[in-house]
Amino acid sequence: MFSKVFSGAVHGIESRIVTVEADISDGLPVFDLVGYLGSEVREARERVRISLKNSGYRLPAKRITINLSPADMRKEGTAFDLPIAVSVLVSLGFLTEESLESTLFIGELSLNGEIKKVNGVLPIVYMAYEQGFKRCVVPACNVREGAVVQGIEVYGADSLTQLAGYLNGTLPMEPCILRQEELAPEKEPYEVDFSDISGQKLAKRAIEIAACGMHNILLIGPPGSGKTMLARRIPTILPELSFEESLEISKIYSVSGLLNNNQSLIRNRPFRSPHHTITTTALTGGGRFPMPGEISLSHLGVLFLDEFPEFNRGTIEILRQPLEENEITITRLNGTYRYPANLMLCAAMNPCNCGYYPDRNKCTCSLSQVKHYLGKISRPLLDRIDISIEVPQTDFKELNKSAGSVNTVDKISADETSADETSAEIRERIKKGRQMQKSRYQKENIQFNSQITPKMLSVYCRLGKEEERIMEEAYKRLNLSARAYHRILKVARTIADLEGAEVVNVNHLSEAICYRSMDKKYWE
Incomplete structure (x- = not known):
């Protein structure tokens, strides 16, 4: 039968x-x-x-x-x-x-x-x-x-x-x-908060911009300056997942077998932090029976690569295609597999082997050693990183303030003590910025400023005469590539969104250009 x-x-x-x-x-x-x-x-x-x-x-x-x-x-x-x-x-x-x-x-x-x-x-x-x-x-x-x-x-x-x-x-x-509440992907509480970190206002500002527009960011600084602490708090400032986003992420985790027994949805944005010994296959996905890798498991979340230069050169170079196309393609004899990879890359690194360059009082590396260490990160990969920011050692006064210590020489006011913003405060600004992006791109096949194509830049990032002059000067002075030029405009668009501005002005553009200056300082 x-x-x-x-x-x-x-x-x-x-x-x-x-x-x-x-x-x-x-x-x-x-x-x-x-x-x-x-x-x-x-x-x-x-x-x-x-x-x-x-x-x-x-x-x-x-x-x-x-x-x-x-x-x-x-x-x-x-x-x-x-x-x-x-x-x-x-x-x-x-x-x-x-x-x-x-x-x-x-x-x-x-x-x-x-x-x-x-x-x-x-x-x-x-x-x-x-x-x-x-x-x-x-x-x-x-x-x-x-x-x-x-x-x-x-x-x-x-x-x-x-x-x-x-x-x-x-x-x-x-x-x-x-139940309806089980279908609502409400964010589960985090145990960490941005207010835990004293000082580092410039780094926090750069991370806020990166999180708003889903821009890739590189944190450079000496050991113990707070790079990892900053990175691990990025999920706390990202907006809550919509049901559609939660479903999309949950599909990836379902295929990978990472949903727990009787778990319905992934409720928090992914934060993946693989060790620098990770293999190319584990990062990108694939294998004999293709499965999503860390890149796809970070979809709509954060991929944090600590000790960036310590990763195998061939492994991190694989990042070029998914960072550009927001998906990763794996070809095998029995077919082609495509996995989504719309993520925010956050990389952290020391500027040299000992970690203290360019402080010649502490740095024990020769210039050739520094050059060799920094050379582990290729220029094509750096070109795909929108924001590079230094994370210096925290000033003693900032640390002392976080401990609540007050002495007779330097009293700390109540206003100063509460100066460090909470993740909730930062998240509210990011929500408003993302809402502007959502409204702007509702007729386009994109969600974030980082996804703007060169053709769209002429529509959504129009520059006035003064802005064009500043951009031309920066293009020549920093010896920018066409890709770097476009990425500066995307970051400037995000800065404008955070301020609720419809038009990119000189201040937005100048700040965006500053986030590319680290390339010239360390790699040229």
């Missing part, structure tokens, strides 16, 4: 329908799986056979053939165990085809018939909804993840026996329905 069951497979962070066909006929007792299958899918033969036996369903001594189509797509993973088992049960007459109407199945089977957690449930359920399916049956551990998708019933099954009872109408099973 012939039967057909629907399942899904992940390709990148998108999904495709997979049809599982079963046929049981007279012949030698074999269990064949066909359809361009990976080793895990071929191994499903034994998992399904023993799982059915231990669930009370003994296979007949007949020829069982399972076909997974389309045949031009390689099927990987263990999520096809459940649809294969269901298709066999239909062919054996234990289930009716009517009970499977408009239903999609995904799940891994254990040998005792339990249905185990799998990766990629969220994008598969979302695809099922778009394709017009009415029900999805997923592992119970994944049910809240799948239930995020509205407009389709998502059922969580613990075992093959329970599922068969539900499909036969002998056991009850209710779809998972999330």
Whole structure:
């Protein structure tokens, strides 16, 4: 008897329908799986056979053939165990085809018939909804993840026996329905705040601008100056995720298997901080079975690369394409995989091996050593960093102020003591700046100022005569590339947005130019 069951497979962070066909006929007792299958899918033969036996369903001594189509797509993973088992049960007459109407199945089977957690449930359920399916049956551990998708019933099954009872109408099973507050991706509280950091007003200002326009930023300074502290507080000033953004990030984490059991959505913007020994594949994604890397896991959030020059040169050079195109493309023999990479890069580094250049009283490096150390960061990569800012050692008075110490020589006023802004105050300004960007680009296929194309600059970053004169002078004096010129204009546009200005003026442009001066100081 012939039967057909629907399942899904992940390709990148998108999904495709997979049809599982079963046929049981007279012949030698074999269990064949066909359809361009990976080793895990071929191994499903034994998992399904023993799982059915231990669930009370003994296979007949007949020829069982399972076909997974389309045949031009390689099927990987263990999520096809459940649809294969269901298709066999239909062919054996234990289930009716009517009970499977408009239903999609995904799940891994254990040998005792339990249905185990799998990766990629969220994008598969979302695809099922778009394709017009009415029900999805997923592992119970994944049910809240799948239930995020509205407009389709998502059922969580613990075992093959329970599922068969539900499909036969002998056991009850209710779809998972999330409460409205569970669908609202409210930001979870952070334990850190920008007010924890004393001083560093210039660095905080640069980070605020970078966060508002999603610009890439490089922090340069001696050891212990606060570069890492500043970077780790960037997520606290980023606006809350919208439902669409949360869903987009959650898809990536679902494919990567990074959603916890029964977690529905990622609620905070990602902050990824890989060690400098990371491999190229781990950073970009890929592997034998392509998976998102740290770049894609930072989508709509922050990728923090501490000790930037210590990363393998070839590894960080890979950043060029995703920083320019906001996506990363991985090509393999069995297809091309695209992962989103709309992120804010924050890199931190010392200016030399010992960390104290250009302070010749502390620096023990020769000029050739300094040049070699800085040379680990290529000019093409520097060109893609919008803002470079020095993070000097914090002044003693600032540190003393944060400790609340007051002496008779230098009393600190109450106003000075509370001068360091909180993350909430900074975030409110960034929200207003981003709202201006959202209104401006509602007819464009972009979200942030950092994504403005050269063609759009003439529309959204028009300069007056005085601004053009200043820009021309900076272009010649700093020996800027065309890319650096465009990025200065984008940063100036963000500074104007933070001030609520519709037009970029001299002050906005001058500040943006200052953030490119570090290139000339250290790399020329």
